Structures are given as C-alpha cells and as structure tokens.
Amino acid sequence: MKTQKEHTLKKIISRHELPALLRAMAGEMGNGALTLGDVSIPMDEISGFRVSFTFDERKHPGSLVLKATVTRKLCPPADEHNDSAGEIRPPGARKVKYKKLKKSMDKNFRRLWNSVKKGNPPDPGMVREFRAECELMTTYPGKGDRLYEEFLSSVGSLRVAADHKDLDGSLTAMKTIRDQKNRCHRKYR
Numbered sequence: 001m002k003t004q005k006e007h008t009l010k011k012i013i014s015r016h017e018l019p020a021l022l023r024a025m026a027g028e029m030g031n032g033a034l035t036l037g038d039v040s041i042p043m044d045e046i047s048g049f050r051v052s053f054t055f056d057e058r059k060h061p062g063s064l065v066l067k068a069t070v071t072r073k074l075c076p077p078a079d080e081h082n083d084s085a086g087e088i089r090p091p092g093a094r095k096v097k098y099k100k101l102k103k104s105m106d107k108n109f110r111r112l113w114n115s116v117k118k119g120n121p122p123d124p125g126m127v128r129e130f131r132a133e134c135e136l137m138t139t140y141p142g143k144g145d146r147l148y149e150e151f152l153s154s155v156g157s158l159r160v161a162a163d164h165k166d167l168d169g170s171l172t173a174m175k176t177i178r179d180q181k182n183r184c185h186r187k188y189r
Helices: 018-030 098-117 124-137 145-163 167-188
Strands: 004-014 033-036 039-042 046-055 063-073
Touching (some): 004 033, 018 033, 018 063, 033 063, 098 124, 098 167, 124 145, 145 167
Antiparallel strands (some): 004 063, 033 039
16 A cells, blocks of 8 residues: 655746745745645645756746645555454554444544634644544545545645634635535445
8 A cells, every 4th residue: 555645736837936936835834734736735744845847948938847746645554464354453553443433533523623613723633633533544445535635635724724723724624524524425325
C-alpha cells in the first residue's frame, strides 16, 4: 500500500507573477497548510515540496510554466499480518473493525459539530483524533476510494482552522465534511 501521494499544480503565468505566487505559497506554508488547486494539505503531512518553472517562448511568449509538486504522507500502511477480511492493524495499534471505527468517527464528528454550532472553535486535539480516524478509514479498500482524497483534504482544512482557532473556517470545513460524508454514504452504504 502506498505511504505517500504526490499532488501537482501546473500553471502558465507571466514572469511578473512568479515572485508574488512564490510569496503566497510561502505565506500559506507559514500559516500551516499549502493549497494546490482544490487540495489543502497541512504542513505536518508534507514530506516533500518541489517547484520548477520553464520558459517556452514559442508556446507561451512572455510567460512561463510553473510546476509545483507536494509529496504528502498518507496513513501508515496496514500490517501485513491481518488474518481476517474487514480488519486492519496499523503498526502499534490493535485490530480495528470498520464498523467500530465508523461509530467512533460519527461520535467524534458529532462532538466537533456541537462545539462549532455552540460558537466554540473545536479542540485541536479532538480534531487530530478525528483526522487520524479518517486517515485510517481511507485505508479500507472498496468503501469509497475515489472520494478519499477530497475527503482528507477537507479534514486537513478542519485541522488547520482548528489550530488557528478559526470558527468560521471550522464551520465551513465541518459543513463540507458533512456533505461529503452524506454523498459517500448515499453511494456506498
């Protein structure tokens, strides 16, 4: 199972836009996350970052092609010694059944949702626990695989908002996660 994933942004920009774009990326990273296209990646999940640009006067006169690639750490792979279908065991953890994991995720999501709806930013520790459960859930094949990347990006946005005590950002991320969960459950339950 893969332990990392690459996200790439390719963009044609003018030569004059390059410094501002690089400063904006550095500013985002200083604030705890980097957004490439529609994917927001928390800094603690980034294991590599490359930026390159090329000038091609024939194809793009006065412009350049910027390519930014982020390597993102994924949840540790499941232990190879699983003995029954539907169960996984990340290193250092007991076996977790999918159904129990989903119940725990639901309970933690409700706690976070209630906190935000009462006007309190979610506890960053609780968000980290929820994020860890979400990452573990995405290691189960056949449970909505094609939706996992977008879902983890939203959970990452929640983590960044919670770390910055951003109530509006937390609420927006929670609504997005709720909508993604509902869409996934309609299709895969």
